[in-house]
Amino acid sequence: MNVYNSTTKDIDEIFKLYGIASDFQRSKKTVVVWPDFDRSMVSDEINENRQFKLLIDNKIACVWAITFSDEQIWRKRNDDSAIYIHRIATNPDFRGHNFVGSIVDWAKSYAKIQQKRYVRLDTIGENKGLIRHYTNAGFDFLGMFDLQNVDTLPPHYKEGPACLFEIDLNKSDK
Incomplete structure (x- = not known):
């Protein structure tokens, strides 16, 4: 298992995985379903080295x-020094x-290199299984919060x- 920056050659596979993830979410009927994400947003993430892939046997x-x-x-x-993880798709x-455990290990190392104190992520809706999954991976669950301004966020944030x-990271090292 190796982590690399995604490249523009990966964009079709990334969107294929997003589609599979959305279909999986839809099949659960209890979670918020990802919308079709903006291709230019993902392209910008790739160009800014903020989109990553985990490879096994040269497959994403x-x-x-x-x-x-x-x-x-x-x-x-947001004033805290942190990295924020988004759109994990398998x-x-x-x-x-x-x-998620592998990403957490990677993110802790990456955050330290970037001199960040926190690794953060969010999910939308009360998905108890996902809450349990993320806490089992080492995250502290801070609670559920209504977002005030979602106009420029992907549409599922309204749901x-x-x-x-x-x-x-200051606590997890002790």
């Missing part, structure tokens, strides 16, 4: 993106490999409260 097993600011979701907490051929999660 999982993708995710990061950002260093997420003010609309994290509000005042190739169904590789399900069951606990990629429920945001569940916020973080790992404080």
